[in-house]
Amino acid sequence: xxxxxxxxxxxxxxxxxxxxxxxxxxxxxxxxxxxxxxxxxxxxxxxxxxxxxxxxxxxxxxxxxxxxxxxxxxxxxxxxxxxxxxxxxxxxxxxxxxxxxxxxxxxxxxxxxxxxxxxxxxxxxxxxxxxxxxxxxxxxxxxxxxxxxxxxxxxxxxxxxxxxxxxxxxxxxxxxxxxxxxxxxxxxxxxxxxxxxxxxxxxxxxxxxxxxxxxxxxxxxxxxxxxxxxxxxxxxxxxxxxxxxxxxxxxxxx
Numbered sequence: 001x002x003x004x005x006x007x008x009x010x011x012x013x014x015x016x017x018x019x020x021x022x023x024x025x026x027x028x029x030x031x032x033x034x035x036x037x038x039x040x041x042x043x044x045x046x047x048x049x050x051x052x053x054x055x056x057x058x059x060x061x062x063x064x065x066x067x068x069x070x071x072x073x074x075x076x077x078x079x080x081x082x083x084x085x086x087x088x089x090x091x092x093x094x095x096x097x098x099x100x101x102x103x104x105x106x107x108x109x110x111x112x113x114x115x116x117x118x119x120x121x122x123x124x125x126x127x128x129x130x131x132x133x134x135x136x137x138x139x140x141x142x143x144x145x146x147x148x149x150x151x152x153x154x155x156x157x158x159x160x161x162x163x164x165x166x167x168x169x170x171x172x173x174x175x176x177x178x179x180x181x182x183x184x185x186x187x188x189x190x191x192x193x194x195x196x197x198x199x200x201x202x203x204x205x206x207x208x209x210x211x212x213x214x215x216x217x218x219x220x221x222x223x224x225x226x227x228x229x230x231x232x233x234x235x236x237x238x239x240x241x242x243x244x245x246x247x248x249x250x251x252x253x254x
Contacts, residue, residue, distance in 0.1 A: 001025055001026045001027065001048045001049055001114075001115075002026075002027050002029050002045070002046075002047045002048050002049070003020065003026050003027065003028050003029065003047055003048065003049040003050070003051065004028070004029055004030055004031070004032065004038065004041060004042065004045070004047045004049075004050050004051070005017060005020075005028060005030075005031040005032070005051045006031070006032045006033075006035075006038040006050060006051065006052045006053055006056075006061075006064070007031075007033070007051070007052075007053035007056075007079055008033050008034060008053060008056040008057050008173060009053070010033070012053070012079065012100065013031045013033070016051050016079075016107075017031060019104065019107050019108075023108075023111055025115060026049065026111070029041075029045055029047055030045070033056075034056055034057055034058045034059075035056050035058050035059035035060075035061075035063060035064045036058055036059070038052075038064055039064055039067045039068070042064075042068055042070065042074070043067075043068065043069050043070055046070045046074075047074050048074055048075060048119075049074055049075045049076075049077070049114060050074050050075070050076045050077065051077050051079060051098075052064065052065070052076055052077070052078055052079065053078075053079050053080075054078055054079065054080040055080070055081075055187060055188060055189070055192070056173075056189070057172065057173050057189065058189065058191075059189060059191055060189065060191070060192055061078060063191070071123075072119050072122070072123045073122060073123050073126040074122070075114055075117055075122045076096075077096045077097070077098060077110055077114065078096070078097045078098070079097075079098045079100065080097060080098070080099060080100065081099070081100040081187075096110050096113055096114070098110060148160055148161060148162075149162060149165070149177070149186075149196060151177065151184045151185075151186050153184070158184065160177065160179060160184065162196070162197065162202075162212075163201075163212075163214070164179050164180070165177055165178070165179055165212055166178045166179065166180070166211070166212050166215040166231055166232060166233060166235075167209065167210065167211040167212060167215065167231055167235070167237065168190065168193065168197070168209070168210045168211075169208055169209050169237070170189070170190050170207075170208035170209070171185075173187060174186060174187050174188075175187075175188050175189070175190055175193055178233070178235075180233070181233070190204070190207070190208065190209075190210060193210070194210070197210055200213075201213045201214050203243075203246075203247060203250060204243060205229060205237060205238075205239045205240065205243050205247055206237070206238055206239065206240040206243060207240065209237050209238070211229060211231065211237065213250070213251070215231050215232045215233075216229050216230075216231060216232075217229075217230050217231060217232050218230040219239075219251075219253070220236060226238065227239040227244060
């Protein structure tokens with residue numbers, strides 16, 4: 001059985017790789033730290049098994065699986081740190097989950113399940129399971145009627161009103177959420193958070209920046225034809241060329 005290990009945390013990948021050395025039935029073909037390179041590797045090497053991180057820097061694991069074009073489909077073992085989400089995922093008959101941090105015994109229990117799973121079984125439910133899990137993941141971020149964004153900080157959870165958020169920027173594995181002079185860190189990609197910020201006053205001006213238009217103060221014409229927005233806290237944020245036309249249209253600027 002051929003496997004790929006996909007996780008944006010190097011220590012998490014090493015842990016799985018070390019444990020797999022004890023499983024002669026599984027041959028590791030490669031390890032990848034982001035979704036885009038993983039998609040290319042999956043579609044070119046046709047692995048039988050994926051160990052797939054749910055939340056990565058560039059996209060989530062479900063977005064990776066939506067772009068899997070190979071047949072037959074691989075068996076997928078999701079790796080996640082979201083305990084509440086993992087429990088719910090079992091309710092939609094997910095392939096399997098390793099909840100970080102997991103014990104060696106839990107890992108090998110998953111391996112035994114994988115080795116007993118036929119290719120026909122993995123293939124037959126692949127598309128349905130992915131659809132269910134994509135929907136579930138979206139609901140985890142934005143539940144029906146939810147009006148606040150939950151951000152864990154140590155032993156407490158801060159509930160942010162979207163209208164109070166000035167802008168959100170991508171920073172490595174995290175999203176930085178700016179509220180007045182306070183900054184909050186959330187381990188989510190901007191792609192994942194986009195479903196939360198669907199109100200008219202939020203706009204993505206760059207692949208790594210979402211702004212609250214109510215906090216926008218100026219459009220600044222910088223050097224070399226570049227454009228920035230100045231937010232109410234004085235922060236300058238670059239407008240990408242691909243988003244300029246739509247932003248100007250939204251603002252009524254000719």
